[in-house]
Amino acid sequence: MPDPVTDSPARPVFADVETAARRIAGVAHRTPVLTSRTADAMAGARLFFKAENLQRGGAFKFRGAYNAISALPDEVRRRGVIAFSSGNHAQAIALASRLLGVPAVIVMPEDAPRVKVEATKGYGAEVVSYDRYSQDREVIGRELAQARGLSLIPPYDHREVIAGQGTLALELIEETGPLDMLVACLGGGGQLAGCALAAAERSPGIAIYGVEPEAGDDGRRSFHEGRVVTIPVPRTIADGAQTTYLGALTFPIIRERVTDIVTVTDEELIETMRFFASRMKMVVEPTGCLAATAVLHGKLDVAGKRVGVVVSGGNVDITSFARLVAPTA
Incomplete structure (x- = not known):
């Protein structure tokens, strides 16, 4: 595991x-x-x-997302956040980031409900797609976080x-x-x-x-x-x-x-x-x-x-x- x-x-x-x-x-x-x-x-x-x-x-999900981003030190928050989610955590992080003036990248499955993908983009987040049945969203999230200097906020284990x-x-x-x-x-x-x-x-x-x-x-x-x-x-x-x-x-x-x-x-x-x-x-x-x-x-x-x-x-x-x-x- x-x-x-x-x-x-x-x-x-x-x-x-x-x-x-x-x-x-x-x-x-x-x-x-x-x-x-x-x-x-x-x-x-x-x-x-x-x-x-x-x-x-x-x-x-908005409750946890806003709380998690708010808790980050200012200098860390300014670099941006990344999350992986099928939709609700994605939207929550995107919305909370917009309210707090924080850049956000969201890793979402290709088959995520369209309404959730559109809402996430509408809140201003960058969406990175993946195949949930053949790719590991956590690996993608870690790699992007390291490459871009972003803080990773997972959907539940935080x-x-x-x-x-x-x-x-x-x-x-x-x-x-x-x-x-x-x-x-x-x-x-x-x-x-x-x-x-x-x-x-x-x-x-x-x-x-x-x-x-x-x-x-x-x-x-x-x-x-x-x-x-x-x-x-x-x-x-x-x-x-x-x-x-x-x-x-x-x-x-x-x-x-x-x-x-x-x-x-x-x-x-x-x-x-x-x-x-x-x-x-x-x-x-x-x-x-x-x-x-x-x-x-x-x-x-x-x-x-x-x-x-x-x-x-x-x-x-x-x-x-x-x-x-x-x-x-």
Whole structure:
């Protein structure tokens, strides 16, 4: 297994989440917490949806990206940053860099959703393409960082990125009060690890669950085997969760603080996209539906509980979205 890329070897702690909250205050949106009587009835629980699809850049990733770039020393920041991402981290780094006046280079797969590539370029970043099935994005990122003197900010295995993502759980619990459960989406583990740090501190005794696509179950396998398991690039519509292993920083936090990890199918993700569009009037990308899908499709025992559910992003090509949510014959 290749060593996960990280510029921050020290594991984050709750104090880092609090620092991140101060850094992003007034810049990141304090996204709404939405409820639905229909969803509550379906789940038999009281559900609180943290709508990060309404975050700047269209996803929770803006929190970690802005926090990470803001934390760099001025002289380092001026040289620029580089990131690799299938889309949401790419857009987040591009947008945060523009706001902070920092040059940005983003390594993106050739098959990344067009809306994400266009948005990344629109924020002013340089995009370098690669084939996700035959090339290693981390190798490309390292080589470019060294050649150009850029600071590499990976999408999840980075202290300030993890801390930034944790601010969404901090906000959620500040608004809802103590919760019985928190359900988050899982790719490389930045969101789940950050949320676990915040939730365990702010809502003692809370049960924390991660949800990943069935085709990409490296997180579930790693959690149960007690070691980081590496898999081939999974083929799933949840492009933001097409990661192949958990990070050196995210895995220990997840193993220590998370209750369990479950998976959902692409077909179930599509049903949840339809639910959000038809009943809650929200556009949510497949990856953004992971947590809600587990709750609404009975993958977790939520009966009678107060449950926080992360809706992680809404960056989906509108043509693809229309095709996926269109009623089947």
